[in-house]
Amino acid sequence: MKAIITLIPLLPLFGFVVTLIFGKRLFGKRADVLAVAVVTVAWVLSMYVFYHVFTHREDALQVQLFGWIGSGSLHVTWGYYVDTLTAVMLLVVGTIGMLVHYYSIGYMRGDEGYYRFFAYLNLFMFAMFTLILANNYLLMFLGWEGVGLCSYLLIAFWFRKKSASQAGKKAFLVNRIGDFGFTLAMFLLILSVNTLQFTGVFAQVGSIGNTTLLAICLLLFMGAIGKSAQFPLHVWLPDAMEGPTPVSALIHAATMVNAGVYMVARSYPLFIHSHAAMLVVMSIGAFTAIYAALIALTQNDIKRVIAYSTVSSLGFMFMALGAGAWAAGIFYLLAHGFFKGLLFLASGSVIHAMSGEQDMRLMGGLRKKLPLTFWTMLTGAVAMAGIFPLSGFWAKDEIIGGAFRAGYYWVWVVGIVTAFVTAIYMGRLIFLTFWGENRAAAEVQHHIHESPKVMTVPLVLLAIPAAVLGMIVGLPPDGGWIHRFLEPVFFRVESEPFSWIGSGGLLMLVSLAVVLLGVYAAYVMYIRSRELPAELSKSFPWAYRASFNKFYMDEFYEVSVIRPVIDGANWLWTFFDVKAIDGSVNGLAWLWDRFARLIRPLQTGRVQNYAFAIFSGMFVLVIVLRWIWGS
């Protein structure tokens, strides 16, 4: 078992090294073979580990490979820790990672950086596996930074495109802010419990002071905010859509952005001891959920709509964790991984068919031409919107219902409103893309074609869990398989069993009704009377503009952070560096120059002058010495 767990991250690392260095020479146009092969094997091994955990869910697997860092009494090992939570992540990361690899064979075919792309994907898989398998915070951080690096490399994959390289830098920099919090949290942990191993930290939670614990939790959550694109550090994720679509599906929807959620869930023993931290997590999550959903309403780029829906979904997950519905949050993570990965891959298929066009206003009527893409994307969208009985419905409902039962009624209201908005923009996306007549240029229309099998098969394979996963693992609500599976990780709080007839069923009906209303609204606006959206935006221009401009968050950062930094740097450059630093150096040189000119005539070049100086000096010296010593 030890060897198998060790191999899971090691295989993609091997694939990365070989593909990057020898990929082009060794495999030529098929630079994908090794990369895809190692990930497939890693998937098989992950499934084996998952099965093992499935059958022995009570005892976590622990693998200690070697001591990594030893400093004084602090020891950090390189080791893996696999419990049921890790197993769920392995399932998501392994499966979607593998499918995205296969999909990329079709999507990236012919790209000049083909081998580079697969090398980066492999590196990403290594980092992500390390992140979820780590048995201590530092190793997790290594994976955390690794996925961040890959995210940067892959967003800026088409680095000749200015916007892509800008977006990559933006993602990298914004994430640094969160990572700063993560490192501070680790320092605090070292200070207070002198270990970073999960088991060690969690065993000593009681000995951490309340304030310190709150600080640790909030700093950890700061890291999660950055990685999982929560308000106010969400700005990088929509821009990250500049990367190739498989990257958006893998990194920015299904796996990496979940790392923050996973980290908070992993730190469950810390967070449950800090009520205030949980409240912060829930509030930020709830706010982000509705905030991002409102932005998604008016975006025109198909990938940006899905990106904002991801931000919103991640908000849902944090909302669940903060409200204490831990298993529900992970359930949503699991379901979301599949349906969001599916949505992105399907949108990639659409973009592929539209010759690279991403603007939904120029799409339409693709239902007939891309039947497979249409049906799979519809599945993903319905799951995302949360319509019975697809996976999103059960997961979302547990979160909203969980908040209601925990007494956070305002969170329930936020959740319901978000669900309504989500239904509208998901409906809008589907209706604009697949219904009506095609609005693209004739030439583009001519080229519309269904994607190759290597792309559509992963779509179908993702559509199946997106559709039925909820019914398999989430039934009955609040007590489904996923809850029992995660029991060893999240101690189960005894509550009343779910009642279909009572409040549980009622809540479910309410949320379903709201969602259907949302879909109907989208239908009215984008199919029946298409002039309605334009009229609405005319009647509420401020609301439309605020949403369309993402509530001016980028502009806010531009004014509050970027401008001052650039102006400050300019001032430092043109004034401080030129005037003060260079000035003082040059001034000193000038001073010495003047002084030297003054004493230059002393050096006459005549030996006898020097001899005279020596003699007179000697004379003076003798006189002085005589005067000092007396007679």
Added chain:
Amino acid sequence: MSAIDWYLVLATLLFCIGAFGVLARRNLILIVMSLELMLNAVNIALVAFSNFVPGVAGKGPIFALFVITIAAAEVTIGLAIVIANYRNRRSLQADSFDELKG
């Protein structure tokens, strides 16, 4: 005036004459000669001390011998430099060698 003073007065006089020659003369040969005068003035003082001061009895002549030896070597080199300079400049005036100035 005790006995040693006469020797020291002589040494001082000789030294001052030599120093004056080194500083005031412009002819290189004469400067070298004046240098010798100064060295010998010191030799006289050394020998005198050796003779009259109990603590250093017998040590002065040794120093004097060293000074004479080194002076011989120094004169050799000094005259060689003077001749080399003369070949370059056709001049023995110390003032004409002043290229090394600021």
